[in-house]
Amino acid sequence: MKKSFFLLLLVTITSNAQERKFVTTPTIAYNNEKATKAVGIFMRGAMIDSYEMVNGYIYKVHLNYSDPVYITETYNIKDHLRSNDEVSPTPSAIIDEDQYYGSPHLFTNVAGLKVREYPNTNSLVISTLLNGTVVPIDYYPYDPEAWLEVKIDERTGYIPKKFIGERPSLVDLKQSYKTAKTPEDEKKYAERILELGWNSDRIDNAESLKIFADYAKKNNLTEIAEICLLQAEALKKAPFEEQSFTVEKLIKKKQFGFTLNNEIEPENGFKKSFLEQHLGKIVKSYSDLDDCGLGDYEGNVFFNSAECISHDVNKTYKLRNMEMINSNGFKIKDVLLNGETTEKEFLKSAIGLISSIYVQQNSYYIANDYMAYEFQFKNGKLAKVSAIYYC
Numbered sequence: 001m002k003k004s005f006f007l008l009l010l011v012t013i014t015s016n017a018q019e020r021k022f023v024t025t026p027t028i029a030y031n032n033e034k035a036t037k038a039v040g041i042f043m044r045g046a047m048i049d050s051y052e053m054v055n056g057y058i059y060k061v062h063l064n065y066s067d068p069v070y071i072t073e074t075y076n077i078k079d080h081l082r083s084n085d086e087v088s089p090t091p092s093a094i095i096d097e098d099q100y101y102g103s104p105h106l107f108t109n110v111a112g113l114k115v116r117e118y119p120n121t122n123s124l125v126i127s128t129l130l131n132g133t134v135v136p137i138d139y140y141p142y143d144p145e146a147w148l149e150v151k152i153d154e155r156t157g158y159i160p161k162k163f164i165g166e167r168p169s170l171v172d173l174k175q176s177y178k179t180a181k182t183p184e185d186e187k188k189y190a191e192r193i194l195e196l197g198w199n200s201d202r203i204d205n206a207e208s209l210k211i212f213a214d215y216a217k218k219n220n221l222t223e224i225a226e227i228c229l230l231q232a233e234a235l236k237k238a239p240f241e242e243q244s245f246t247v248e249k250l251i252k253k254k255q256f257g258f259t260l261n262n263e264i265e266p267e268n269g270f271k272k273s274f275l276e277q278h279l280g281k282i283v284k285s286y287s288d289l290d291d292c293g294l295g296d297y298e299g300n301v302f303f304n305s306a307e308c309i310s311h312d313v314n315k316t317y318k319l320r321n322m323e324m325i326n327s328n329g330f331k332i333k334d335v336l337l338n339g340e341t342t343e344k345e346f347l348k349s350a351i352g353l354i355s356s357i358y359v360q361q362n363s364y365y366i367a368n369d370y371m372a373y374e375f376q377f378k379n380g381k382l383a384k385v386s387a388i389y390y391c
Contacts, residue, residue: 021048024085027076029069033058039069039142043104044087046138064149065119094137104137107167111191115157119147126157131195135164168196170204190215198359206232230347234354246353247368258319259329262336269316278327279303293389321386330385341382346375
C-alpha cells in the first residue's frame with residue numbers, strides 16, 4: 001500500500017511580526033524591482049510573511065538561503081484567499097491536481113532522494129524520499145540547479161529541483177530495467193521500480209516487489225528476495241474491511257495479543273502485580289484528556305519497556321505499546337514473537353492479517369474495527385509493537 005507523504009513546501013522565513021500575505025493566483029517573481037528577469041513563480045495559496053515594500057508598491061520577498069525576489073503584480077497579493085478570487089491557470093510545468101494530491105505539486109523521480117538540512121550537497125542528510133513521492137509546490141524557481149524547501153516529519157529540509165517532475169511511469173521503468181545494459185543501470189531501475197511501488201496501489205506495489213525480488217535473486221541477495229516475495233504475498237492477501245473481524249476472532253481464541261513471559265494478555269488486561277514482576281515498577285502515570293484511546297476511569301501508565309492503559313475500576317492494565325526485550329512478546333495464531341523475530345518470520349505468521357506496510361518506518365499494520373497494531377522492525381528484528389486507537 002502506498003504511503004502518503006504530506007510535505008509542506010515552505011516559501012519564506014518568519015523574521016518579524018509582519019502581517020502574512022497570500023498569493024491569489026500564479027504570479028511571476030523577478031530578480032529586481034525593474035522586473036529585468038523572471039526567476040520563478042508563486043502558486044496560488046503561497047504564504048508570504050517575510051517581505052518589504054519597494055517604491056511603495058513592489059513586494060521584495062525574502063526566501064531562505066536564496067536571493068530575494070520581487071513581485072510587481074501586487075494586486076495578486078492579498079490578506080486572505082477567497083473563493084471568488086480571479087485565478088489564472090497553473091503553469092504547465094506544475095501539476096495542479098490529480099488522484100495523488102489536490103493542489104500544485106510535482107513528484108520525486110529518483111530512488112532514495114536525500115533531504116538535506118541546508119540547500120547544498122555537503123549538508124547533513126535528515127531524511128530520504130521514495131521515488132514517486134508527492135512534493136507540493138508553493139514557489140517554483142526557474143533555475144535548474146535550485147533547491148526546494150520541504151517539511152517532512154515536522155522538520156524542514158531541502159531537495160534539488162532537478163530531481164522532481166511528472167510522476168514516474170511504472171511501465172516505462174519496467175522496460176528500462178529489462179533493457180538495461182550495465183549492472184549499474186539495472187540496479188538503478190530496480191530500485192526506482194521498488195520505491196515507486198511503495199507509492200502506488202497494492203497491485204502495482206506487489207508487482208514492483210516481485211521485480212525487485214528478481215533483481216535480488218540475480219545478485220545473490222537471497223534474504224532480500226524472500227522478504228520482497230513475502231511482502232508481495234501479504235499485499236495480495238491483505239484483508240478487506242469486512243474481514244477485520246478475523247483479528248477479533250483470534251483475540252477471543254487467545255491467539256492474538258501482547259504476551260509477558262509467554263502468557264497472553266487477558267481480555268481486561270494484566271494485574272499490576274504481574275506487570276511489576278516482569279516489567280519492574282511503574283515509572284510515571286497520568287491521564288491525557290485529549291487521548292482518544294482512553295475511556296472513563298482510564299489513564300496512561302508507563303513502565304521502563306511498556307505503556308499501559310490503566311482502568312481504575314477493574315484495577316487492570318491493558319498493554320498499549322511494548323518494546324520487544326526481556327520476556328516481552330506478542331502472539332499471532334500459534335507463533336510467539338519477540339525481539340529475536342525476523343521480518344521474514346513475522347511475515348510468514350501474519351500473511352492474511354497485514355492490512356498495510358509502511359516501508360520507510362519499517363512497520364507493518366494489522367487492523368480491526370477500532371484500532372491497528374503496528375509492528376516495527378529495526379536492524380531486521382522486531383523492536384516494538386504498539387496498539388493505535390482510531391480517533
